[in-house]
Amino acid sequence: MLVQNTGNYVRHAAGVMILPGANDVKDSDWKVFSAHPLMEKLIEQGELVAHEKAKGTKDLKAEEAVTLVKDTFNPALLKEWQASEKRKGVLEAIAEQLESFNESKEEETE
Template sequence: MLVHNKGKYVRHAEEVMLVPGANQVESSDFERFSSHPLMKKLIDDGEIILQKRLKDMKPDDAIDLVKDTFSLAVLEEMKTVEKRKAVLEAIDSQAVVIQGKADESEE
């Protein structure tokens, strides 16, 4: 399942860690994580959000999530299920940002 940590900090509870941005988490792990009182509060406050599948999100929402994703593994997984051109382009652009590669035309 896709979990979005909208905060600026790594969140860790019940042996589950969420980095800022999108995280791929097993449902059983998220269940344990969300049972922790502090994490439950962060979920209730909207800092940690259980996301719909990327392909079920509106394009703009999906692109915003992609831009807040800092894991190449999560981005690669997103590419396997995504078909929309604009979202795929956002995934590729974010991968370039993460890898620190500048576009030759920008230099």
């Protein structure tokens, strides 16, 4: 399942780590993680969002998918989505996000 951490902090509970942005989390891990009292509050506040039926961007509405892509910092996950996505707007968002990583690498080497 996809879990989106919209906050700026890594969240840890029950041996599960959720990074800022999109995370691919096993259903069983999410069940234990989301039962933690602090995580329950963060879920209620909307900082942690579980896209329970989504395996990738193709399972989300285009607007939700673009928002998720812009909040994703895992190039491997973005490339996985790119391979299965067909919608032009979502593909453009993925390409832009991947390009931003390349620009960051170029700046670091200069």
